[in-house]
Amino acid sequence: LDGTLWLASDIHLGEHIPRTRQAFYAFLDSARAQANALILVGDIFDFWAGDDIALKSPEPWLQEALGQLEKTATRIPLYLMHGNRDFLIRHKLAQQINATLLADMVVIESAAGPIRLSHGDEYCTDDPGYLRFRKIVHNRFIQATFLALPRRLRHRIANHIRNKSKNSHQYKNNAMMDVSAAAIEQAFLENTQVHTLIHGHTHKPGHHTSTLHGNIVERWVLPDWEYDREPVRGGYIEIKKNGVCLHRFDWPASP
Ligand code: OKV
Numbered sequence: 001l002d003g004t005l006w007l008a009s010d011i012h013l014g015e016h017i018p019r020t021r022q023a024f025y026a027f028l029d030s031a032r033a034q035a036n037a038l039i040l041v042g043d044i045f046d047f048w049a050g051d052d053i054a055l056k057s058p059e060p061w062l063q064e065a066l067g068q069l070e071k072t073a074t075r076i077p078l079y080l081m082h083g084n085r086d087f088l089i090r091h092k093l094a095q096q097i098n099a100t101l102l103a104d105m106v107v108i109e110s111a112a113g114p115i116r117l118s119h120g121d122e123y124c125t126d127d128p129g130y131l132r133f134r135k136i137v138h139n140r141f142i143q144a145t146f147l148a149l150p151r152r153l154r155h156r157i158a159n160h161i162r163n164k165s166k167n168s169h170q171y172k173n174n175a176m177m178d179v180s181a182a183a184i185e186q187a188f189l190e191n192t193q194v195h196t197l198i199h200g201h202t203h204k205p206g207h208h209t210s211t212l213h214g215n216i217v218e219r220w221v222l223p224d225w226e227y228d229r230e231p232v233r234g235g236y237i238e239i240k241k242n243g244v245c246l247h248r249f250d251w252p253a254s255p
């Protein structure tokens with residue numbers, strides 16, 4: 001992946017956040033003009049109950065979002081990654097919009113060197129409730145069973161899970177909602193040649209530098225976009241030969 005690479009995550013596109021959708025489409029316009037490739041590092045969508053729903057009977061907003069992604073993918077390489085919400089996206093959907101679905105925890109060769117990428121939920125190992133949920137919904141057999149259900153029933157189950165999740169958040173503290181230091185160390189130790197890790201998910205954008213067995217390691221956290229306020233606060237990470245940079249912006253731009 002030579003040249004300028006842009007990464008974004010946690011846009012959480014959905015029916016009820018029209019301003020965030022517009023901000024994201026404006027971002028895609030800029031990416032087409034300024035980046036050589038774009039990687040969306042998960043939770044592009046707030047809800048995903050199967051590719052067939054999106055491909056056979058998309059709601060108008062979703063049809064538009066997929067059209068915008070496809071328009072981008074015809075200009076620059078577009079890569080998608082799974083988030084904790086849209087993990088049911090399959091290669092079929094990616095192919096349909098000309099994008100490539102990357103595996104979780106991939107190492108990419110960027111202009112600034114090798115970088116490990118993942119959505120970030122896999123590092124939230126201090127939240128036992130979430131780990132239990134993740135284990136169930138990532139089970140291939142359970143996924144196949146869910147995907148075989150009628151669409152209406154899948155929507156009902158997903159809505160039920162979403163409502164239950166909203167209530168459970170009030171019992172979780174800030175540390176539980178962040179990555180665990182041990183999980184991050186383990187990721188770096190998996191390949192000691194890779195000193196940079198980029199993820200999203202925690203909605204705690206930032207840049208953390210530490211040393212691990214004498215190596216300087218860097219962790220960059222992508223911002224979320226989900227608050228549908230005016231202006232929308234978005235953000236992305238840019239990678240060029242001279243390094244990694246976290247950008248924030250307001251949309252529409254503040255005067
Ligand atoms: C995704 C999360 C909702 C967190 C359900 C099997 C099972 C898949 C699913 C249903 C839910 C994704 C697909 C959604 C993530 C939430 C709320 C909290 C913390 C099954 C396979 F078990 F029911 F059979 N789901 N949806 N949450 O609405 O997009 O990650 S979702």
Ligand code: MN
Pocket residue numbers: 010042043083084085119121200201202
């Ligand atoms: Mn997430």
